[in-house]
Amino acid sequence: MESSVSNAxxxxxLSPxxxxxxxxxxxxxxxEGRTVAVKVLHPHIAADASAIxxxxxxxxxxxRVRGPHIAEVLDVSLEGDRPYIVTRYVPGRALSTIVAEGPVKDDADLLRLARGLAEALAAIHDAGVVHRDLKPANVMLADGEPYLIDFGIASALDLVSVTDTGAVVGTPGYLAPEVLEGREAGPPADVFAFATTLAFAATGRPIYGQGPAPAVAYRIVHHEPDLTGVPSWLVPILRDALATxxxxxxxxxxxxxxxxxQRPVAPATPVTPAPAGAHREEETVELKAATVPPPDTRSPAEIAFARRRDVVRRRWVVGTCAVVGLLAATGREHLPEASLLLLVVYxxxxxxxxxxGLAAKERGRVVLDLSAIAGSIVLWWxxxxxxxxxxxxxxxxxxLFALGVLVLAS
Known part of the structure; x- marks a missing residue:
């Protein structure tokens, strides 16, 4: 009996x-000992033959759906009385939890969130799947990158549907008008939810207000969204995505x-005319404009890969610094030549x-390398x-034992 509870x-x-x-x-x-996320379906869904x-x-x-910003489905078992769905585990925090501590104020972080979610939706829609339950609780953030979870499940089980009582099941603040009116929910409904989720991240509040679900649903269908607090560069995109x-x-x-x-643009600061030194102010403005870096033309997937590569590289340099310092210190007394040779080669x-890194103008890379050299020498001594x-x-x-365990586990 215990195994049926602790296993699927x-x-x-391991833990809920x-x-x-x-x-x-x-x-x-x-x-094989890898961490995954397992969703065990509720008994009433498992007993619903049509839903299964x-x-x-x-x-x-x-x-078949794959993407750098998607928690992919890895395995599914719909047999027996405990059907389950296995997805990639994302060790991060839900967007809803993060925004509860304060909205996303940094334009670069907001743009990264928007690009990641748009790429996830594009991959899902290209595969013929509609999410139908996109909301902050279904967006996970790990290392600053967004990951969309629970895709396809809501579509398959018709989560967003009109019940016998006429109530809409779901999260009204993120449902498109056509869904609330009982019409078909296709990819455009996900685009609407994308916009409401992104606006929530930028403002820290639902853009159609709070209150009873019928009141929120009425405002979505009949009122304009309140985009106060959304950065100006993002407003046109969200307005188009929120079209009725x-x-x-x-x-x-x-x-x-x-x-x-898209590159976030800081709001212009009005300049007060001044008779003396006005040309100097103009020169300063021109100089600042000239030093603004060009927009990043890489795709979101390439940007995400580059960031992940930098994280792995930092961890590798710090780890090798510690190992080299330890090995060199171990051989200092009996193998001094080998100890010094190891430090010199490293x-x-x-x-x-x-x-x-200096040639590529990557200042952080240069600082990390020089710090690792100094760190290995200090650790050796x-x-x-x-x-x-x-x-x-x-x-x-x-x-060495720990490294062996890590290699076997990977």
Whole structure:
């Protein structure tokens, strides 16, 4: 009985991550020890044969959807009394939780969020899937990058539908007018939800207000959104995406194209005319304009890959600095020549890399390399001075064991 509670098929459930309209989400381990997210469907959905049938039809498509900003579906089991869906685990925080602490004020972070969500929607729509439940709680942020979760499940199970009582199931503040009126929810409904989610991130509040669900739904259908507080560069994009007519909204691909060329522009500061020194103010303004870097023309996927590469590189440099310092300190007493040779080779390798960084005008890369060289020397001196060779050998063994465990786990 215990195994049925702590496991879903071959997946070992570790701890609950949350609960939604479809089921409870658990952090889990697969058969190879990798972390995944497992959504165990609620009993009333598992007992609904028509719902399971609809989900079965969508499974093959959901498994094909891939993208750098999507928590992909990895496995699905709809057999038995505990059907479940397995997705990639994103070790981040929900956008709703982050915005609860304050809106996203940095334009660069907001643009990164918009690009990531637009790319995720484009990938989902290209595969013929409609999310239908895009909202801040279904957007995870990890290392500053957004990831869309729960895609396709709402579409398959018709979460957003009119019930027998006439009530709409879902989150009204993020539902498109056509959905609230009982019409078909297609990709334009996701675009509308994209805009409301992004506006919520920028302002820290629902743009159609709060209150009873019928009141919010009425404002979505009949009133204009309140975009007060949204940066000026983002307002035109959101207004187009919030059009009442679904046909008038841009597609996710068009949003991505507009955001790819978009660069946040700071509001202009009015200049007070001054008879003396006016030409100097004009020269200063021109100089500042000339030093503004050109817009980044890379795709969101390329930008995300570059950021991830920089994070991995920083971790690698810091890790090798610690290992080299430890190994050199261990051999200082009995193998002094080898100890110094290790430090010299490591230092030369980082100096060469720093020169490449200097040529590429990557100041952070140069500073990191030089800091790692100094850090390895300081660590070598400190460890060899205050610890015996035996203790250092034990530390080397522990590091090698840990590295072996990490290699096997990966």
């Amino acid at each position: 098929g071959p997946y070992r459930l 991550l949350g609960k939604g309209g479809f089921g409870a989400v658990h952090l889990a381990l697969d058969a 049938t609809r989900l079965s039809r969508e499974v093959e498509t959901m498994l 007519d679904p046909a008038a909204r841009p597609t996710a691909g068009q949003l991505l194209a507009r955001l790819g060329a 230092g030369l390798a980082l100096l060469i890399d720093a020169m490449f 400190a460890l060899s001075t205050f610890f015996s060779t035996f203790i250092l050998l034990l530390a080397v063994g522990a590091v």
